[in-house]
Amino acid sequence: MNTDLLHKYFKGEATEQEENLIVEWTESSADNKKLYLKERMLFDMALFSDTSASAKGRKNRYLYYMAPVIAIAAMVALVFFIGLPQFNQPEPQLSQTIHIPAGQRAQMELPDGSTVWLNSQTTLTYDATFGKKDRKVVLNGEAYFEVAHNKEIPFYVQTENIKVQVTGTKFDVCSYNGSNSFIARLIEGSINLFANNAEEKPLNSLTKGKYFSMENGKYKTGELSSNNALAWIEGIYYFDDVPFNELLNKIALYYNYKITVKDPATLEGYRCTGKFKDLDGIEHILKVIQKDHPFKYHIDNEHNKITIE
Template sequence: MDKELLYKFFEGAASEEEGMKIKVWIEASEENKRIFFKERRLFDAILLHGDLVESEIKIPFRKKIFRMEWLKIAGIVLITLAISYIYQQYKAYYAPLVMNTISVPAGQRANITLPDGTNVWLNARSTIKYPTSFNDRKRTIYLEGEAYFDVTKNKEKPFVVQTEKYDVEVLGTKFNVEAYPGQTEFETALMQGKVEVTSRLIPDQKIILAPDQKAFLKDGKLQVSEVEDVNRYRWKEGLICFKNKSILNIMKEFEKYYGIKIVINNKNILKYLYTGKFRQSDGVDYALRVLQNDIYFKYEKDNEKEVIYIN
């Protein structure tokens, strides 16, 4: 481990990432732990040495004795403070966080309030993980699926949504994130405030969004465009809304919300576009029957395999 980084940590100037790097190194072996505390003691000794050098100045005997006694007291206080400081830093960086996990089943949604007052709507088949309290420098939560955030503003502690491939960082704002695991799609749409979207694999790949803009993946790269249809985000009201969407895209939405597989054997229906809305709670059968009023097709279900065939 680089000693300069360790001393930077002892001074309280290390970043969260650097602190985590030291944490991983310490926990790798007992020898690393021994080195860590050895360097910590050396660091404390250097701090004390500054006062000891000053004590070498020739002064009357009684004053010198008084000075040495004062140095002893100061040394004890400093060591006590150092131990407390180490404990607080160790606690901040290394103490295991108690995490809450909330998962929403297919066809449902949920509304929760985080410890900082941030309001979150979770879409169907989505999972959020968050600490019982935000004690770190950033308020970090973990998302699989789709969620709408109304973040409580705190300039001292940015709010970070970590997904499988991208991080979304804000101070206080309203935005939607879609990042279902196992799917290539990713989207962040901003309604209010400002957000920064950063690739977890390529940190230099960053995009800052303004209100009514969205970031999405195209050919593996983040792109930006205007939000064309805000009804798309009315899912938090329990609605699945479409505007000039192909049947293929609609079926993908049904797959996402209801946790099923839809196989389209009737290719003739792929040429149609559809505008409308459904309630998630009405179920996929109801939605398909409504579509049959405008487009001719039949369908059958294999409940055991959870597959719907469009014929």
């Protein structure tokens, strides 16, 4: 298979006939599939390197530059073959999933020119046809988007409970699967928020400087007090008068630790405010909090476990 044609396909520029040809070739043998995966990985790694290099010259961007090894590890493409084409008009059903490991972040450019920053323990998935007929990504985690304007093809971010619709804007979405929580912060433009499977009437429509949050099924909206909530893009975790339990849940997620509180009732009144660099590590955060709130902890780094007393 011609590598130029594969790259054209990866960019979303291939014709329908070329797409069908590539899918048929990929599925025809295990060796072809292996070559496809290898070429896709090399293409994404090169794309990430080019995007990171160009981003260094931009001003006023929230971006934390990671070492090349970390960047490559974070951007390894996982390409899944969901189904085989059928009959005389096969349709490619390939999708790409990017997963960011604990304690890392990454920035990438989508095929439509949109830019996205991905936080620790975040997974982003989109179809190979992204940007041609639709622009939909599936998010599990936290991401900041700068969406390329396109009135003809709206941009969608699908999370576990809520779908975000936008044509061109800058916003942050945080929704980790299983957390039963969601928050969207709008920096520029406007977005519509829909409950899953209910697109006729939006839950809310945000304008610049507003946020929308959901916690255990309860909705809340308000004005953004600052951009500190986006400090994670620069490697800083910011907490503003949050319950201690909420802070523990977040750092457990960011650093991939299991935290157990022996007696949760004793910590119910604890609230925390502060900024922490992610490179400081989870134990440093606990030691800083100890100065204001008396508690003991035992950390098992070998098994990534922490017990709070």
